[in-house]
Amino acid sequence: MSERIGDYSAAERNKRPIFEALVEHLSQARAVLEVGAGDATHARYALERLPHCVWQTSEAPGHHRRLVAALADSADHRLPRPLALDVRAAWPAGPYDAVFGANVAHIMDWAAVEALFAGAATVLRPAGRLCLYGPFLRRGETPRPGNATFDAALRDRDPAMGLREIEALNALAQQQGLVALDDIAMPSDNRLLIWQKSGDRSF
Ligand SMILES: C[S@@+](CC[C@H](N)C(=O)[O-])C[C@H]1O[C@@H](n2cnc3c(N)ncnc32)[C@H](O)[C@@H]1O
Numbered sequence: 001m002s003e004r005i006g007d008y009s010a011a012e013r014n015k016r017p018i019f020e021a022l023v024e025h026l027s028q029a030r031a032v033l034e035v036g037a038g039d040a041t042h043a044r045y046a047l048e049r050l051p052h053c054v055w056q057t058s059e060a061p062g063h064h065r066r067l068v069a070a071l072a073d074s075a076d077h078r079l080p081r082p083l084a085l086d087v088r089a090a091w092p093a094g095p096y097d098a099v100f101g102a103n104v105a106h107i108m109d110w111a112a113v114e115a116l117f118a119g120a121a122t123v124l125r126p127a128g129r130l131c132l133y134g135p136f137l138r139r140g141e142t143p144r145p146g147n148a149t150f151d152a153a154l155r156d157r158d159p160a161m162g163l164r165e166i167e168a169l170n171a172l173a174q175q176q177g178l179v180a181l182d183d184i185a186m187p188s189d190n191r192l193l194i195w196q197k198s199g200d201r202s203f
Helices: 009-026 041-049 061-070 110-123 145-157 166-175
Strands: 031-035 054-059 096-102 124-134 178-186 190-197
Touching: 009 041, 009 096, 009 124, 009 178, 009 190, 031 041, 041 054, 041 096, 054 061, 096 110, 110 124, 110 166, 110 178, 124 178, 166 178, 166 190
Parallel strands: 031 054, 031 096, 096 124
Antiparallel strands: 124 190, 178 190
């Protein structure tokens, strides 16, 4: 995780394990929307691991220009021009086979996390997947020291930020018709959480 917003060096370290896990889940995906895409490190790597995907990046309007600049050298049609997307505002029409976000849920306030699940449920095709990577907590479990320290530091900086409980995210998902599909342990006490929209399209 980037300890500071705007410091995307963690993405370079975590991209490999994230996509080792994601390839299985997104092998049939052709259109993916990434929220809070940062400097597009994951997006660029996604195309190496998922070469059949069109990976639509997006960023909150305040960070959008930096993302556009980060992809300015790319002429690859699989990396279309980034969208300015605040998850609390209007979403693109879609549909997408998957929505991906890395290290976003603990940066967004809870209203934005709710909007993320609602927006994803709207733009996903039947059987599409919402995939969130990052540090998460489990209700009733003592967090690992690194996550506890990180959570405290985030809340110190902004009380609206903080590591999210998987159970609370599952409840949001359920409200939006998304079913918990996988929960994969990742290096450094991070996790990759995957929910699937109802529907029977083979994926
Ligand atoms: C810690 S950074 C992670 C960036 C990138 N995904 C990575 O892993 O390097 C969190 C990102 O969430 C984005 N973000 C925060 N609130 C948002 C919102 N309401 N809508 C969309 N993106 C948001 C920020 O702009 C920021 O780029």
